Amino acid sequence: xxxxxxxxxxxxxxxxxxxxxxxxxxxxxxxxxxxxxxxxxxxxxxxxxxxxxxxxxxxxxxxxxxxxxxxxxxxxxxxxxxxxxxxxxxxxxxxxxxxxxxxxxxxxxxxxxxxxxxxxxxxxxxxxxxxxxxxxxxxxxxxxxxxxxxxxxxxxxxxxxxxxxxxxxxxxxxxxxxxxxxxxxxxxxxxxxxxxxxxxxxxxxxxxxxxxxxxxxxxxxxxxxxxxxxxxxxxxxxxxxxxxxxxxxxxxxxxxxxxxxxxxxxxxxxxxxxxxxxxxxxxxxxxxxxxxxxxxxxxxxxx
Numbered sequence: 001x002x003x004x005x006x007x008x009x010x011x012x013x014x015x016x017x018x019x020x021x022x023x024x025x026x027x028x029x030x031x032x033x034x035x036x037x038x039x040x041x042x043x044x045x046x047x048x049x050x051x052x053x054x055x056x057x058x059x060x061x062x063x064x065x066x067x068x069x070x071x072x073x074x075x076x077x078x079x080x081x082x083x084x085x086x087x088x089x090x091x092x093x094x095x096x097x098x099x100x101x102x103x104x105x106x107x108x109x110x111x112x113x114x115x116x117x118x119x120x121x122x123x124x125x126x127x128x129x130x131x132x133x134x135x136x137x138x139x140x141x142x143x144x145x146x147x148x149x150x151x152x153x154x155x156x157x158x159x160x161x162x163x164x165x166x167x168x169x170x171x172x173x174x175x176x177x178x179x180x181x182x183x184x185x186x187x188x189x190x191x192x193x194x195x196x197x198x199x200x201x202x203x204x205x206x207x208x209x210x211x212x213x214x215x216x217x218x219x220x221x222x223x224x225x226x227x228x229x230x231x232x233x234x235x236x237x238x239x240x241x242x243x244x245x246x247x248x249x250x251x252x253x254x255x256x257x258x259x260x261x262x263x264x265x266x267x268x269x270x271x272x273x274x275x276x277x278x279x280x281x282x283x284x285x286x287x288x289x290x291x292x293x294x295x296x297x298x299x300x301x302x303x
Contacts (some may be wrong), residue, residue: 002083004032005099008076009089010069011041019048024093026053030100037079039063041072069176070169085159089246091204092153098200102156113161113191114184117154117200124206129199137195139188143231152180154201165190175214177221177255182291185229219249240270249278252289259283
């Protein structure tokens with residue numbers, strides 16, 4: 001019999017955190033059957049010793065595709081045996097009730113392309129709940145706002161959709177940055193993205209992210225997304241938002257002249273873009289990106 005759900009968990013040399021993530025999946029109280037597919041990216045396969053409930057399995061595989069998060073996710077998707085595929089990053093955890101709530105939502109809305117949940121941001125000292133503005137999100141919603149309360153570790157898909165009309169994770173994205181935003185943009189262009197708007201994923205923000213502080217890579221990936229999704233240009237405010245993020249990243253990477261060019265472009269499209277003004281300030285060394293990042297992360301937000 002086909003399994004109900006496959007949880008794809010990419011990892012790279014973080015066995016302690018990864019084990020906590022696996023245990024958070026296996027602790028879900030539901031009658032669903034499933035598997036946790038741990039994808040070891042450029043590191044040895046070392047499946048943790050965990051208590052596995054009846055109807056579930058835990059297995060490890062190697063990333064046989066492009067090195068990095070996108071290739072690892074795709075290796076897991078292609079190996080998955082469940083009718084549904086869920087993502088979990090190796091430094092995050094599912095909270096009680098997540099799996100059952102998403103299974104119910106798929107039953108309630110069989111037309112859904114993606115089902116996610118809200119999240120809790122944990123900085124090691126404080127926990128901040130981040131919900132999404134609406135339970136049902138359109139393509140325009142994602143163009144205007146990343147809706148960051150919807151984290152990659154909360155996402156669930158029908159496997160047949162991932163292997164069909166939606167497609168796999170884009171392995172061409174520089175350093176895989178923004179791969180979750182890309183698939184949300186693609187998914188919302190096909191149909192409904194719906195959210196169980198309760199904090200059912202714990203996301204750890206203590207500077208352990210592989211992306212943390214890689215400003216040049218951020219800028220490169222954001223420019224890639226702008227080229228890939230020309231729909232941004234149909235909404236000036238949406239275009240200005242991404243341009244401001246590019247400007248901030250370039251300024252933080254020390255590319256001041258180019259950052260200012262992107263910042264002025266962003267302000268022409270969206271005069272309310274605070275990130276564009278901050279990018280100009282950083283480019284002239286009036287403030288540091290570290291100081292700004294520290295402030296926004298205390299609020300449970302990211303740049």
